[in-house]
Amino acid sequence: MALSLTYKAETSVPVEIEGLTPDWAVDKSLAEIERLEIFHGNEKLPLAEMFDLAGSADDRRFDFHGDLSGVHWIGAHMQTGHIQIHGPGGRHIGSEMSGGEIHVDGDAGGWVGAEMRGGLIHVHGNAEHLVGAAYRGSAKGMTGGTILVDGDAGNEVGLTMRRGMIAIGGRAGDMLGFNMLAGTVLVLGECGIRPGAGMRRGTLGLLGPTPPTLLPSFRYACTSLPTVLPLMLHNLQRRGFAIDQSILASKCDVFNGDLVALGKGEIFLRHTAA
Numbered sequence: 023m024a025l026s027l028t029y030k031a032e033t034s035v036p037v038e039i040e041g042l043t044p045d046w047a048v049d050k051s052l053a054e055i056e057r058l059e060i061f062h063g064n065e066k067l068p069l070a071e072m073f074d075l076a077g078s079a080d081d082r083r084f085d086f087h088g089d090l091s092g093v094h095w096i097g098a099h100m101q102t103g104h105i106q107i108h109g110p111g112g113r114h115i116g117s118e119m120s121g122g123e124i125h126v127d128g129d130a131g132g133w134v135g136a137e138m139r140g141g142l143i144h145v146h147g148n149a150e151h152l153v154g155a156a157y158r159g160s161a162k163g164m165t166g167g168t169i170l171v172d173g174d175a176g177n178e179v180g181l182t183m184r185r186g187m188i189a190i191g192g193r194a195g196d197m198l199g200f201n202m203l204a205g206t207v208l209v210l211g212e213c214g215i216r217p218g219a220g221m222r223r224g225t226l227g228l229l230g231p232t233p234p235t236l237l238p239s240f241r242y243a244c245t246s247l248p249t250v251l252p253l254m255l256h257n258l259q260r261r262g263f264a265i266d267q268s269i270l271a272s273k274c275d276v277f278n279g280d281l282v283a284l285g286k287g288e289i290f291l292r293h294t295a296a
Contacts, residue, residue: 024106025055025079029088031072035063036112040095042069044103044122047079055079082122086111091131097124100141113150116143119167132176135169137162138186144170144262151176151195154188154207164188164205170263177214180207183224189258199226202287206254210269222284227251229269233291240279245293247273 025047031037038061047055056070069075072093077085082103090096094112097105103122107115110128120139129147135154149171155178156163163182170189177195180188183205190207196214199207202221209227213234218226228234251274255265274290 023077024081024083024085025052026076026085026087028074028076029072029086029090029093030074031062033062034092037062037072037093038095039069039093040098040114043097043100044079044082044084044105045101047084048082048103050079052076052078091129094131097122097143100124110147115145116141116169119143129173130171133157134171135164135167135188138164138167138169140166142168142170142261144172146172148173148192149175151178152181153179153190154183154186155179155181156183162203168261170258170261172264174211179209180205183207187254187258189263191264193230198228199224199287201283202226208254208258210266218280218287218289220283221280221287223286225288225290227254227274227290229272229274229290229292231292231294233275233294236277236289236291237280239281239285240277240289241281243276243278243288245273245275247271248276248290251290 058069059066084105086107091110095114098117100119101121105124107126111130113131114133116124117136121141123142126145130145130149132150133152134149135143154164162184164186165184166186168187172191174192175190178197180199182201184203185205188207190209193211194209198217202224204223206225212230213228273293277289
């Protein structure tokens with residue numbers, strides 16, 4: 023039986039629940055979980071002040087209900103288990119998580135999966151800026167795992183990303199894959215300016231119908247149907263991510279760069295006939 027957490031607060035002040043994870047709660051009684059201290063702004067409160075709880079955490083599953091767009095750090099640092107957010111969620115969902123799954127039925131705030139190490143996050147709406155990114159001052163962003171966003175995402179997706187997979191079903195903002203070290207980011211819709219700026223290694227798949235203008239520090243390599251791309255896309259389909267069938271058979275223009283950095287990254291642009 024899952025642990026059900028229904029958000030009951032009516033406040034414009036941010037609520038932070040960092041530390042509340044399925045692996046932490048698995049051996050706790052309902053009363054112990056209700057006493058967990060969370061933050062309402064700079065004030066510490068027991069969890070039960072903001073949430074109605076029912077059920078048990080012994081199967082490592084949380085079900086969140088309500089408008090949690092002002093509730094931050096859901097699933098941060100989680101190692102195992104399953105979190106279902108039945109509605110929108112706030113910032114830092116799955117930050118630094120190393121395992122388990124988080125599913126968001128609505129939109130998500132910024133920093134989804136920031137510095138994530140493993141596991142799966144699937145946002146079935148839009149996400150704000152810095153998906154899978156490094157925190158300011160950190161040397162590495164996402165180092166493992168998978169982040170899926172069915173809708174649009176903001177700027178600096180995959181900032182300083184080291185490993186893992188990010189897939190955006192809609193539009194992505196500016197500076198996609200900025201200073202990327204390795205890993206893969208796929209965007210099925212439009213993309214903002216300066217994708218791949220400063221990338222050293224890694225793969226960006228910009229598969230929307232209107233490819234963006236690349237920086238002059240990227241060099242054209244060839245036009246082909248890369249064998250790895252359909253494999254990655256089919257794998258995403260198996261995880262419940264929607265893929266337009268026309269993308270699977272599309273040729274790509276392949277570019278290498280960023281030549282102002284190490285220059286061993288690659289960008290796939292969906293080929294359009296001249």
